[in-house]
Amino acid sequence: MSTFIQVILRSLETGSIYALAALSIIIIFRTSNIVNFSQGAVGMFNTFVVTYLFNTMGINIWLAALGGIVSSILLGIVIDLVIIRHTKKVHPEAKQIITLGMMMIVLGIAPILFGVDPLRLPKMIETGNLSVLGADISYNGLFNIFFGLLVMGGLFFILQKTKIGLAVRSTASNEYTAKLMGVPTKTVTMGAWAVAGALGVISGIMTAPMTSVTLHILDDVQLNALIAVVLGGFQTFYGPVVGAYIIGVGRNLLLFYGSSVWGGQILYILILLFLVFRPHGLFGKKIVKKV
C-alpha cells in the first residue's frame, strides 16, 4: 500500500509538470491556432537562464527562478512581436513549421551561450521529507504539486471569472469577431505567448533537479505534454491538464507495476488505441464544417 501511495505521489509531481507544459501548449493553440513545437526548447533555454543566474552569478535560487520567469515572459513577447505577428496570412500547417524553425534557432543558440556541459540546478526546497501513510515525499515534491495546482487554479480563475479571461476566451473562439467587438486580440496573443513561456520555464525548473540541465531536458516533458493535449482534446483549456495528470499517473503505474523499460511506450500505444475510438480526445467535440 505504501509503495502504491509513493508511486501516486510521484505521479502527481510529474503530472503537474506535464500539466503546466500542456497548458502552455493549449493556451497558444487556442489564441494563435498554432501547435507550438518550440515550447520545450524555449522552456529549456529559460531553464538555462535560471541555471546561469544561480551557478555563475551566484544568485539565490528563488530570485534566479524569478529571473527565469521574467526572461521567459520577455522571450515570449519577442517571439510574438518578431515572428508570430507576421504570420497571419500563413497557411496553418506552415505555422507549425515556423515553430519548428524557432526550435532549431533556440537549440542552436543555447550551446553557444551556455556551453555544452550538463549543469546542475538544485531543488527549490533542499531538504525535508513528509511521511504520508508510510510513503515519503520531499517537501520539494509537495511544493511542486501544490504550486502547479496553484498556478493552474489561478489561470483558470482568470480565464473564467475576469474580463481578461473573457477577452482570451472570445479570441480563442473567434478571433475575427472578437476583434470587431473591440477585444485587443494582438495584446491577447502576446500575453498568451508570455504566459506560455512562463509556464514552460516553471516546468523546466521543476524537472531540472531530477536530471541535469542539458539541451534535451524538456524533450520528454514536451512529448508527454503534446500527447496529453491530444488525449484531452484541443477544444477546451482543462482537457489537456486532465490528460497530463492521466499520463503522469498512468506512466508511473505502468513503469512500476508493468515494465520498467517499456512502461512509457505501452502507455503511448494505449493512448493511440484510445484515440481510434474517441478521435477528438476526452473532452473534444467534433467540429462540423460548413461548406
Place this chain on the structure above:
Amino acid sequence: MKKLIKNPHLHFIFLGLLLMIVPKLAEMGLFKVSYVTTLGGTFILAIAALGLNILLGFSGLVSLGTAGFMGLAAYLSAYFTVDLGLSFELSLILAVVIPTIVGILVGLVSLKIEGIYLAIATLAVSEILRKTFEEFDFFTGGFSGKTASYPTLLGTYELDRAGMYYFVVAVLIIVMLITYNMMNGRLGRALNAMRGSEAASQAMGVNLLNHRLIAFALATMYASIAGVLYVHFIKYSYPSIWTLKLSLDFLAMIVIGGLRSIYGTLLGAFIVFAVPDLFLKQIPFFSEMSYVLNGVLIILVIIFYPNGLINMFADIKRLFNKLSKGEGK
C-alpha cells in the same frame, strides 16, 4: 528535337547523368573525395524528403516519424544482410515492405483524425521505435550501433564507395521519375483536390481515408528506401541518428526547397545537409551556427517566400526578361 529537350522525363535523366560525373571529378582531383560521401548522403535524405513532400505538400499532413521509419529500415537491412546473410536485393525488399506495413497500421489509427494529430501520433511512434533501437541489443546493437557493408548487386557486382554513389543516384532518379508520374496522374489530382476542399473532392468521388493512407504509405516507403541506402552507404547506424532532429531536418528541406516541387526537395536537401558540410565548415563562425541558420531560413522562407526557394530561378528569369524587354523598348 525541341520536343525531346522539353520532355520532363529526360530532364530527370540528364540531371542523373550530371550527378554521376561527380566521383570522376573527385578522381581527377578537382575536389575532395569526402564530398562524394556528403553528396551521396544528401541524395539519400532527398529521397526520404521527397516522400514527406508528397505527404505534406500534396495532402497537407505533417509526419514527425520519418526518421523513425528510416531508422527501422536501416536496422532491418543491416540485420538481414549481416546477421542472417540474406542477399542485398531480398533484404532491400523486406526492409522496405516491413516499415511500410507498420506505417499503414499507424496510418489506419491516426488518419481518421484531422490535422495535427498525425504529427503527434507519428512522433509517439517514432519515440517507441527509437526506444526499440536502444533496447533490442540482438537486433540493433543497442547504443554501440550496427554496422553494414557495401552491398553486392545480383551476387556478382561488388560496389565500392563510388559504385554505391552511382547506385544512390540511380535510385534517386528512378524515385523522382515515379513521383513525377504519380503526382501528374490520377493520384496527384485527387490529392490536390483534397487539399483544396475536402468536401468538394468527396463529392467528386475521392475517398479521403484511402488517399491519405496512400500518401502516408508512400512517405513511409520512400523513408524506408532511404534508410536501406543510408545504412549501406554510410555503413553504420546508431539510435542517436534517428531522432526528432532528423525528422525536423526533413521538414526544413521541403519547406525551404519548395512544397510540391521535386527539384525543390533536392535543392532543400542540398541547402540543409550539404551546404553546412561543404561550405559553412570552412568559415569558423558559421559552422556553429548552421542549425540556427536553417531555423532562420525556414521562418524567412515561410513568411516571405511561401512557395520555396526553387521558384527563385523562375522569378529571376522573369525579372531578367522584364528588364531586357524594358531595354528593348
